[in-house]
Amino acid sequence: MAQTRERDEASHQGGSSALSVRWVQGFPKQNIHFVNDNTICYPSGNYIIFINLETKKRTLLSCANGIVGVVATNVPYEIVAFSDRKLKPLIHIYSFPELMRKNKLKGNILLDYTLLSFSYCGTYLASYSSLPEFELALWNWELNVILCKKSQLGLDVSQMTFNPMNWHQLCLSSSSSVSVWTIERSNQEHYLKAKSVKLPQEDGTFFNETDILFPSTLLKDPIYGPVMPLSAIAGLVGEEAETFRPKDDVYPLLHPTMHCWTPTSDLYVGCEEGHLLMINAETLKVTVLQKREDATLLEDGVKLISPSILVYQKDGIIVSGIDGVLYSFIVKDSKYSVENLLTMKEPVEHLVFSPNYKTLLIQTEKGSIYGYAFDEKTPLNKILVACDGNFQAVDFITPGNKFFMTITASGEVNIWSMEDCTCLSKLYLKTATTTVACSPSSLSAAVGTMDGCVYFLDIQDEEYPEVVHKSFLSESPVHHLVFDQLGLFLFAGTAEGKLFIINAKPSSLFKILGFTESGKEILQISTVSILERDLVEVMVLSPLPETGSSRLEIFTLPKILPQVSTGFSDERGRLQDVLVHKFLYETEHALSSAVLGFQNNRIYGFCSQVPYICSYLIPETEHIGVCVLKPFQKMQSKQYGPGRLSLSLHGLWLMSIAKCGILCIRDTVTLEPFSRYRSHSHHGQGIQSLRISMDGQHILASGKDDTTLVYLKWRRLAGNLATEMTSYCRRILTFMIGTMEEENNYLTTRHGSIDLASEPERTKGKPNIDSSQEDLQIPEESHQKERSWIEQKSQEAIKNEIKLFSQKRKDIKMGIKLLTKTIVRMMEENEEVDSIAKLEEEEFALDLEELERLQDQSEEEVAKIKKDAELHNLAKSYLTELIKEECWNSMAVKGRALKCFHIPCTVENFPMKDRTAEEEEELKTVLQQRKIEAECLKLRKEIIETQSAMTLVKKLHEEDDEEEEEENKTIKETNLPDYLLGSLSSEFGVDTSLLPSQLELHSREEKINQIILLKDIIYKVKTAFNNEFNAAYKQKEFEIARVKERNVRIKEIVLDLELEEIVWQPEFEDCEKPERALVVEDHEIEVQKYIKPRKKNKVDVLTHQDTDRWLHPQGSDDRQRGLMDMMGGVLEVKKEDILRMVIPEPPFMSKSDNLWTEDEKKQFKEYEKKVKELNEERDKYRKSLEAELKKLQNSIQESTQSFDDHLKRLFERRVKAEMVVNQEELKINNLVFSLLLEEELNSREEFLNNYRAKKQEEKSQTTEAIRKAKEDLDMYKEHYDNLVAEDKLPLVQEWGDHQAFKAFQTPKCRSCELDMNQFSRVHKHKTQPDSASVVPFGERPESGKLNKDAFVQLMKAMDDLDNITNMPEGLDPSTWEHFCATRRIKVENEFKVKQKSTGLTEMGTFLRKRVEDDESVQHEIERVLRELILLQEDKVRFQLDLTIQILLKQGQIELENFQLTLEYSDAILINKSIIEDLNSVIRTQGQKKVASMMESKDVHKGIYQIEWEHKKMEMEMEDLNQKAWDIQMLFFSRDRQKYLNEPNYESLIALQIGIMEQTIQVLDKTHKKNVEHCKKLLRKLGRVSNQKDTANYHLSCNLQNELVAVSERKEICDSIGTMLTCEKIAKEQFESRLQQQKLTSISKQQAEQISVLQAEVERLRMRTFPALVQL
DSSP: HHHHHHHHHHHOOOOOOOEEEEEEEEESSSSEEEEESSEEEEEOOOOOOETTTTTEEEEEETTTSSSSEEEEEEETTTTTEEEOOSOEEEEEHHHHHHHHEEEEEEOOSSSSSEEEEEHHHHHHSEEEOTTTTTTEEEEETTTTEEEEEEOOOOOSSEEEETTTTTTEEEEEEEEEEEEEEEEEEEETEEEEEEOOOOOBBBSOOOOOOOOSSSOOOOOOTTTTTTTOHHHHHTOOSSGGSSOOOOOOGGGOOOOEEEEEEEEEEEEEEEEEEOOOEEEETOOOOOOEEEETTSSSOGGOOOOOOOOOOEEEEEEEEEETTTOOOOOOOEEEEEEEEEEEEEEEOEEEEEEEEOTSSSSEEEEESSOOOEEEEETTOOOOEEEEOOOOSSSEEEEEEESSEEEEEEEEEEEEEEEEEEEOOOOOEEESSOOOOOEEEOOSSSSEEEETTTTSEEEEEESSSTTSSSEEEEOOSSSSSSSEEEOTTTTSSEEEEESSSSEEEEEEEEESSOEEEEEOOOOOOOOEEEEEOTTTTEEEEEEEEEETTTTEEEEEEEEEETGGGGGGGHHBBOTTTTOOTTTTTEEEEEESSSSEEEOOSSSTEEEEEEESSSEEEEEEOOOOSSSSSEEEEEEEHHHHHSSSSEEEEOOOOOOOOEEEEEOOOEEEEEEETTTTEEEEEEOSSSGOOOEEEEEOOTTTTEEEEEEESSOOOEEEEEOOOOOOHHHHHHHHHHHHHHHHHHHHHHHHHHHHHGGGGGOOSSSOOOEEEEHHHHHHGSSSSHHHHHHHHHHOOHHHHHHHHHHHHHHHHHHHHHEEEEEHHHHHHHHHHHHHHHHHHHHTTTOOOGGGGOHHHHHHHHHHHHHHHHHHHHHHHHHHHHHHHHHHHHHHHHITTTTOOOEEEEEESSOOOOEEOOOOOOOOOOHHHHHHHHHHHHHHHHHHHHHHHHHHHHHHTTSHHHHHHHHHHHHHHHHHHHHHHHHHHHHHTOOOGGGGGGOOOTTGGGGGSSSSSHHHHHHHHHHHHHHHHHHHHHHHHHHHHHHHHHHHHHHHHHHHHHHHHHHHOOOOOOOOOOOOOOSSSSSGGGGGGGGOOOOOOOHHHHHHHHHHHHHHHHHHHHHSSSSHHHHHHHHHHHHOOOSSGGGGGGOOOOOOOOOGGGGGGGOOOOHHHHHHHHHHHHHHHHHHHHHHHHHHHHHHHHHHHHHHHHHHHHHHHHHHHHHHHHHHHHHHHHHHHHHHHHHHHHHHHHHHHHHHHHHHHHHHHHHHHHHHHHHHHHHHHHHHHHHHHHHHHHHHHHTTSSSHHHHTHHHHHHHHSSGHHHHHHHHHHHHHHHHTOOOOTTOOOHHHHHSOOHHHHHHHHHHHHHHHHHHHHHHGGSSOOOOOOHHHHHHHHHHHHHHHHHHHHHHHHHHHHHHHHHHHHHHHHHHHHHHHHHHHHHHHHHHHHHHHHHHOOOOOOOOOTOOOOOGOOOOOOOOOOOOOOOOOOHHHHHOOOOOOHHHHHHHHHHHHHHHHHHHHHHHHHHHHHHHHHHHHHHHHHHHHHHOOOHHHHHHHHOTHHHHHHEEEEEEEHHHHHHHHHHHHHHHHHHHHHHHHHHHHHHHHHHHHHHHHHHHHHHHHHHHHHHHHHHHHHHHHHHHHHHHHHHHHHHHHHHHHHHHHHHHHHHHHHHHHHHHHHHHHSSOOOOO
């Protein structure tokens, strides 16, 4: 709808003004096409450009719906077809050279057509669409009908061509496939039939494909069942199963780039890999052409050619790759030779021969077109030389009626003629350019560049433009260049927001007058310079993205500014805002463009977010700051997208362009458009640049992305509009003519003396130099030496400041030197300190800002590292939680292990998860179903046995019942044997009575139920073993605890005996306690823990307090020191201290024995006696400790050894449990495999049924097609027979006995025979091809047009024969006329018969092909039926041939049948009883030997048992002695003595408890009484409070009533005016107020009393609250 609206708007023209296209300049982006032998065409933007190769004349065809899509031409009919690019696009058919629309084709395509192709002969057009249809359609473009169409989803085609020799064949190629489509016709019916070409692999070799649908190489597995195709294994049952291939079976194929047809209906296909393929269109046989070995090497040693572009020539093809070289391939058989044909300077994009094959057109990548003639001296002819890139900007050369300029982004400057758009000259600036502007006051132009320079060109001679000056403004790119209307100033806007004012006159050497700063980005610069004013107004538009509005800066420049420029700018070149009267404005809406009006102080703006063009009034009063402008006038714009405004020279026309591509010219007063034209489309991003000439008669519009330059001219313009524009232009030119002559003369005399840093390259006329080969950058050395103008100004300002402040600079430099010395000294001292105290070099910097920046940078880096570490830790934590949840938390039974104490044996449990609710429900359902089936089986057996027992005697009836009960019991109690069960699960106590036999699993449901039951058995086996494992784990915990308990005593004994023996202490390992891995202990952390300073200070304070608390009670330690000095620190001597006890020697032992006295001798004897007794005690105690140590160690060894034995048995149990689990899982795997195989069989069967249904549907279609074709053929044949019969009627029959017929039999009429012979020659005449013609396709089959042309020529020849001059002499004219009419009818009938014969042949061929298709489909159906029968047989065999699992006895091996190959030639046949007797004798002797060994073992065991009991009794005796000694040395407290002495100790304790309970009850009772009393008192106080509240409420109500009464009485008193009444009322009021105050004081007192009582109640409650006192 939007596009239709735009088209209507674009086509709408004003009542009195209208624009038309004069010419269009564009370069091809699509392939070029020939319309006839001398005319080519290509699309450019909204137009199709036709170029006559001989006269170079151009013709335009415009597309009304926007940009042109794909284009195709038909040379015989000289027509052009193209599609537009709109929603639901159309295909337009135009004739050439009339350019009249012959038809408009409308299909069901939603988005776009990608390819169009005409058949060489016939009125057929093929179209291919892209996403979403991917539809190939065949049109009859004359009748505007779709003959047939077909979709192939997902296939994007890059090239589509008809076979030039056979329009029935069509080739479609893409980067991954090549397909040949056949168009079959039967009378008026057309059918499309596709055949895909099997491409070779990347190396050019072919691989053998196996039949995917019916593979014949599948092996038959006799054990695991039938082997299915891969599609059945993948579960595919639809159409995808027909083409399914695993990833490993897919090999990379060649990638086609382009194809072309040959006269023999073969295809040449070029590939990216460098291979050239030849494909037979009928058989689709692919041949990889090989290069001849004796072929000459290519130039420059190039051996690999990638034929990306190719076109057919006689006996070969012409090929071009990305190198731009054209090669000629001469193909013979399956090999080709290569010859160099032509070398281009840029890559070739497309090659095409003219219809007469005399000229080869070469289209390059840039869009240039060259013609190559094979038989001329200068074979390469330049038809169209493209510019080096898109048009960046365009402008008229003053006055704008003869020449204009364009620039490209690469720096190419072109000057064109306005008459026929001939390129007069080119100039390469060797730098990237952005914009161009031509001066109104001289024949000069300014070009802005990306490096911040402005190049000034002398364009007086349009064929020799020269650079006369270059201004290096700044480092920022120049985006805007604008001359004012009188050519006084040049305004240059840069990307950084600076606006430079330059003197536009060449005589001033384009002096830079100054600059001013605007926003960060300049959108547009607008100026107003008229003759009546001495000022030039300038407006700069910049965006304000933060507020969503725009800023306008308006300032004025006096026209005499070049003479007084020094006073308007400062030393740095910045213009002073006060002097230029700079004012700031803001708009409510964001503007994409704004221009300054010439009259009434108006601003015109194009809104970027709303579809409006607004005008704003500039306030007349001056203001300070920013003034917000509101729209004065709004006009809705029917243009969409960002737009741009511009004014004509006289300021009365407002031109607007936008992304939609529509140019709209409005009146500046009313903003109403008076002309509108759509020159571009939104598909090409609309119009980029628009320029209008000074007289307003010429308009240039360049597109943004479509590289199209459109020249518009007024076709009709109202008289007043033209008069105003012409008169104003004449005034301007008259005013500026003197200035222009002076400036042009100055350019002529002085520009040669100007020296430039780098001389640009200049070419005249149509250049021969390709700018892509030139260096587009200014030399780096000159660029480094050159400084911008703004930098020079800054340097000059700095020099002036240096001169002004030289003394201060000296002082500062001296201070800096002193400071530098100090810092150097500090840095030297810093090098001598420790590394901890050493500072970084950056910290010595005196630049505070730099320090702050470094500090901020370090903080940012630290924060970044912290954040990265946190994110990394968070990711690890999340991964940890996932793993923990999956592998630990979700496990009902955690995986752990148990290890033996003394032997390397480890037993692991079974990690298990909880059953889900679904599994529990499934198991419950299956168990219930199995129980029901068992009960049904039991009942069926009872019914059968009861019926059979009716014939027996009553005596036997009771016995049968008893036997039946016994059998039922045995059935219920017994299970399947292990060898049929297939596992040893019964050994773990698992009930397998509900498990069906493996021989009964036939259906899918039974197998699934069996899997569920087997999983339950595995779960129970694991649970049973885990229970045993848990018991062993608890036993180990108990053993370790007991060992720890005994080790305490062992350590004491080892310490007392002073042994160096290491005490063995068993511990759990990590595998036994895996939960340790989830907890990180402190000792596992190797890195020192980081403690925050605040926390560290807190820990220090707490440590100091603990130290003080510990030291405080240590103040008085006299008691402890006395105990240590007098008694060795103990109050009594223990038995353990005997070993450490030492009897002190008498002091006299230091003397000689002779000097001892008698007392001393007695003391020595006593000393010896004590020492002896002490040694005896020590020996005795040491022996007891050694015995106790040995006993404890033996007990530990015995208990741990018994645990190891138990764990070994548990290990065997674990092995058996794992064996059972593996056996059950093997059964499950077998069942799962059978289920998968059954699914594969079902998938295969479903696919075959679907395929059969598909083929049957095709069969019905082919049958219907055959029936319809036969009916059409019979009907057509009947018409043909009738026509032939009519044609065979003799002429004599028609003439009868006409007497004139005899005149033809006379000898005088021999000339008539000559005429008839001449007629025969004319009738059978055919244009014979020239044998020397270079057209490789020669004579092509006749088409409808050729047949019509031949019939027309035949009728013309008949007219010549029917001329009266050919009449025989003497013949009657009426007879001659009758003869001519009869002859004409005869010729027409023969022509019709010939046409009917051709149609009959086509219909016969069509019927034959339909019959062949029907037979092929029938063959496929029969093949599918055979496959279905075989599949059903395999399926039945698979269901009956079950795979069961059987347990074999140890020593027996079961071999497969094909492995059992035994020889019986040397075997002896003996009786089985002999072997059995021999085995029984051996078994008896073995039993006897085992019995004797058992007896010997029992004897030895008894001896060891007696020795052990003896040792045990000795140890018990030692234990009893030790216990007696311990009892003697036992310490008894008073409580223990009381416990032992008191006979009724428990009764005493019970009595004390009873007394305490009574006390508690009494206290509780008293507390409850106090609480009740307080509650009563509280309720009473509450009632009193309520009464007081009620009284207060009544008083307040009475008070209101009294106030009302007082007011009434006051009114009465006022009315009466008596004094007595007033006094009475005042007295009553006073009394009432006193009463109110009293009541208020009473209520306050009561409230205080209530609060006091509440506090007392709370105190009493807390007082009586029960306290738990430790008794």
